[in-house]
Amino acid sequence: AGGAKAPTRGRTAGPGRSTAGPAGSGAGAGGSPAPACTEPQGQVCNNQIGKHCGYSFEYWKDSGTGCMINKADGFSVEWSDINNLLGRKGLRPGSTNQIVIYEADYRPNGNSYLTVYGWTQDPLVEYYIVDSWGRSRPPGGQTLGMVSSDGGTYVIYRTQRVNPPSIEGTRTFYQYWSVRRQKRTSGTITVGNHFRAWASNGMNMGSLYEVSMT
Numbered sequence: 001a002g003g004a005k006a007p008t009r010g011r012t013a014g015p016g017r018s019t020a021g022p023a024g025s026g027a028g029a030g031g032s033p034a035p036a037c038t039e040p041q042g043q044v045c046n047n048q049i050g051k052h053c054g055y056s057f058e059y060w061k062d063s064g065t066g067c068m069i070n071k072a073d074g075f076s077v078e079w080s081d082i083n084n085l086l087g088r089k090g091l092r093p094g095s096t097n098q099i100v101i102y103e104a105d106y107r108p109n110g111n112s113y114l115t116v117y118g119w120t121q122d123p124l125v126e127y128y129i130v131d132s133w134g135r136s137r138p139p140g141g142q143t144l145g146m147v148s149s150d151g152g153t154y155v156i157y158r159t160q161r162v163n164p165p166s167i168e169g170t171r172t173f174y175q176y177w178s179v180r181r182q183k184r185t186s187g188t189i190t191v192g193n194h195f196r197a198w199a200s201n202g203m204n205m206g207s208l209y210e211v212s213m214t
Contacts, residue, residue: 019076020089020104020114020213037072044068056092056210061085074102074213088117090212096192098211103186108134116189117214120206124166124173127205129154129194132183139177147178147197150188154178158203167209176203 037053044050044059045067051057052070059068059077066079068087077087091098106114114132119125130138145156157177163170178194191211198205 020074020102020106039072041069041071044070052089055089056212057087057089058212059087086117086214088210088212088214090116090118090210090214092210092212093208094118094211096195096208098191100189100191100211100213101187102189102213104132106132106185111135113138113214114185115214116191116211118211119167119209121168121209122206123204124168124171125176125203125205126161126166126173127176127194127198128178129189129191130177130179131187131189132180132185138179139175144201144203145197147193149178149190149193152184153181154194154197155181156197156201156203158201174203176205 039053042052044057047060049056049058052075053072057068057070057075061079061082062084064080064082064085066077066082066085066087069076070089075087075089077085079085090100100116104114106112112134113128113130116129116131118127120127128138139157139159141157141159143155144158147154147156155178157179159175159177160172161175162172166173176198178197195205
């Protein structure tokens with residue numbers, strides 16, 4: 001993919017589709033997009049990193065069939081027979097003050113996550129702020145706390161991945177999770193609320209690599 005590879009979650013046993021847009025930017029956001037975009041939409045079906053309408057995007061899959069379409073008002077992903085696939089669009093590096101405002105048509109048949117997603121470095125952390133999911137609510141395991149944000153309550157988890165691919169090659173790293181108790185497919189996600197809640201539970205983050213709708 002010429003850079004980040006993140007085949008860690010997002011399993012699905014069947015077909016699905018998701019259309020999301022746009023990923024908003026809050027105060028202090030690095031590289032905020034222009035308010036209007038005249039770029040033509042583009043389809044991506046092979047692993048690729050790029051830019052579209054002022055946002056960074058990445059498409060990654062390890063097997064199966066799927067494509068991502070970048071649009072002026074967001075992006076869409078369709079997939080089938082996937083093991084792991086990530087379609088994401090956002091800001092790199094983004095900001096700890098990021099505010100993401102989104103609407104999504106989200107119809108997974110199998111397991112999938114509708115999430116704000118990204119990585120930090122030093123330490124290497126993969127993070128998820130999950131607003132909806134498919135067959136299974138992620139990730140399970142020990143609850144470390146809760147955070148109230150944007151009209152809902154999110155449960156905090158920490159999991160560990162041992163030597164999968166990452167943005168720094170094959171590494172062991174932690175995953176940080178905030179998972180909303182009640183599903184939704186539109187709204188506002190104030191990422192700083194989750195970052196602060198994770199830190200208060202001893203889940204420290206490094207330098208932001210990205211803040212993406214995924």
